Amino acid sequence: xxxxxxxxxxxxxxxxxxxxxxxxxxxxxxxxxxxxxxxxxxxxxxxxxxxxxxxxxxxxxxxxxxxxxxxxxxxxxxxxxxxxxxxxxxxxxxxxxxxxxxxxxxxxxxxxxxxxxxxxxxxxxxxxxxxxxxxxxxxxxxxxxxxxxxxxxxxxxxxxxxxxxxxxxxxxxxxxxxxxxxxxxxxxxxxxxxxxxxxxxxxxxxxxxxxxxxxxxxxxxxxxxxxxxxxxxxxxxxxxxxxxxxxxxxxxxxxxxxxxxxxxxxxxxxxxxxxxxxxxxxxxxxxxxxxxxxxxxxxxxxxxxxxxxxxxxxxxxxxxxxxxxxxxxxxxxxxxxxxxxxxxxxxxxxxxxxxxxxxxxxxxxxxxxxxxxxxxxxxxxxxxxxxxxxxxxxxxxxxxxxxxxxxxxxxxxxxxxxxxxxxxxxxxxxxxxxxxxxxxxxxxxxxxxxxxxxxxxxx
Numbered sequence: 361x362x363x364x365x366x367x368x369x370x371x372x373x374x375x376x377x378x379x380x381x382x383x384x385x386x387x388x389x390x391x392x393x394x395x396x397x398x399x400x401x402x403x404x405x406x407x408x409x410x411x412x413x414x415x416x417x418x419x420x421x422x423x424x425x426x427x428x429x430x431x432x433x434x435x436x437x438x439x440x441x442x443x444x445x446x447x448x449x450x451x452x453x454x455x456x457x458x459x460x461x462x463x464x465x466x467x468x469x470x471x472x473x474x475x476x477x478x479x480x481x482x483x484x485x486x487x488x489x490x491x492x493x494x495x496x497x498x499x500x501x502x503x504x505x506x507x508x509x510x511x512x513x514x515x516x517x518x519x520x521x522x523x524x525x526x527x528x529x530x531x532x533x534x535x536x537x538x539x540x541x542x543x544x545x546x547x548x549x550x551x552x553x554x555x556x557x558x559x560x561x562x563x564x565x566x567x568x569x570x571x572x573x574x575x576x577x578x579x580x581x582x583x584x585x586x587x588x589x590x591x592x593x594x595x596x597x598x599x600x601x602x603x604x605x606x607x608x609x610x611x612x613x614x615x616x617x618x619x620x621x622x623x624x625x626x627x628x629x630x631x632x633x634x635x636x637x638x639x640x641x642x643x644x645x646x647x648x649x650x651x652x653x654x655x656x657x658x659x660x661x662x663x664x665x666x667x668x669x670x671x672x673x674x675x676x677x678x679x680x681x682x683x684x685x686x687x688x689x690x691x692x693x694x695x696x697x698x699x700x701x702x703x704x705x706x707x708x709x710x711x712x713x714x715x716x717x718x719x720x721x722x723x724x725x726x727x728x729x730x731x732x733x734x735x736x737x738x739x740x741x742x743x744x745x746x747x748x749x750x751x752x753x754x755x756x757x758x759x760x761x762x763x764x765x766x767x768x769x770x771x772x773x774x775x776x777x778x779x780x781x782x783x784x785x786x787x788x789x790x791x792x793x794x795x796x797x798x799x800x801x802x803x804x805x806x807x808x809x810x811x812x813x814x815x816x817x818x819x
Contacts (some may be wrong), residue, residue: 378454378472381475388497389498391449391450391498394500394524395501398533401505401531407484407485409512415519416519417518418518418519418521419533420541421523421567423543423545424543424698424699425643426522426523427449428635428676428679429644429647431676432671434460435463436667438670440666442516442517443461443514444461444462446520447511447520449503453809453810456468470510478509498531500531521535526563526564538572542564542574544578545579546698547697558586561579561582562590565589565591570596571594572594572597574587575649575650576599578602599624605624605648606622606645607619608620610638616632616634617636623648623661624659625658625661628662628667631671634672635674636706638706678693678805679693683812688713688795689797690798692799695726707797713795714793715791716794717742718735718739719799720798721752721758722801732766738797741772742770743781744758744774744780745773745804746777746804747803747807752803777811
């Protein structure tokens with residue numbers, strides 16, 4: 361079917377409108393500086409008719425694995441026949457990726473329409489905050505309201521909501537998640553959440569609501585204590601990986617892995633998961649327990665065919681994703697030592713390269729030393745660069761640090777990702793068995809996706 365001029369004009373206008381929405385969000389206080397408050401978001405949503413109360417949802421927090429766990433859980437719910445909403449962050453290329461309705465990123469047209477609906481109320485709350493001497497609604501507060509309003513407008517039957525940062529004062533916490541999910545908690549965002557696992561876990565445990573069902577991956581003793589205390593205070597129930605449910609086995613397969621899981625209500629065998637990495641098998645295990653808790657209180661098994669379809673349909677862009685071939689280029693969003701360690705282990709197990717070029721850029725608020733220690737020893741060639749983010753460590757500065765921390769590494773510095781990636785791909789194409797890994801920050805892999813698309817080598 362050909363596209364008419366009117367259709368092309370309409371699509372173009374919707375696209376430019378979506379870019380305008382994104383720019384209006386960017387003009388607000390950014391995500392790197394969230395405000396520890398909930399009342400402005402509550403006030404905005406109240407003016408909108410409390411859309412967050414129009415559907416039940418699974419609320420997901422943690423340090424690593426949140427997005428993948430959220431995506432897998434949403435895929436299972438959708439296979440179950442539910443119309444779903446999914447909120448994740450950050451995006452890789454376009455903001456639309458964050459708000460997913462029934463498995464598809466929100467369309468430009470719907471995004472613009474819903475933004476126009478909430479904009480007058482944003483102005484009202486901004487004015488109220490200004491009168492009280494407070495800062496206006498932030499980027500993420502506005503985005504949260506937009507997502508909840510979009511899900512209510514769709515409407516969705518159920519949603520999976522990933523926190524932006526922390527939990528207790530994250531703007532997504534204005535809703536009442538029936539299931540609270542905790543992926544592994546580690547040190548990250550310490551300037552906002554605290555400098556110990558216990559403090560970070562306490563903040564994240566703030567998503568637990570009275571009577572909720574809590575599902576957690578294995579945690580450190582400090583993190584588990586905080587989750588357990590919050591569970592008890594809220595008269596909630598707690599299911600923990602390893603005791604209440606567990607991954608029974610994982611076998612490497614073409615395009616991913618085959619897993620067997622002991623869930624809360626049943627055992628599920630030989631599920632094909634099209635994601636690489638042992639950590640993804642754990643994320644899938646947690647997602648299964650979360651959906652069991654959501655659909656049947658943890659006592660009703662998920663239909664085997666439904667679960668197989670949901671797991672097989674799961675995707676997690678930017679997580680051990682093969683971006684291109686000839687030569688092979690892999691991207692991964694690892695941006696803290698815990699994630700980098702999991703990435704290193706997965707590369708050894710799931711891929712068979714003779715040599716690897718590492719293209720790395722890291723943001724200034726991250727533990728660069730820990731990331732470098734985990735990943736540089738895997739590489740035969742290291743290309744240091746930076747993304748366009750104003751938080752990126754300049755390539756020259758990061759190169760100096762890496763040279764100090766990883767003495768003996770074959771190291772080059774490039775001011776742009778385009779240069780660093782082009783060099784790495786040329787090197788990898790020069791001999792069989794070579795590959796390229798791009799990692800270190802989410803902004804960097806988002807730019808890698810854009811470059812691969814523009815240059816015509818993206819899968």
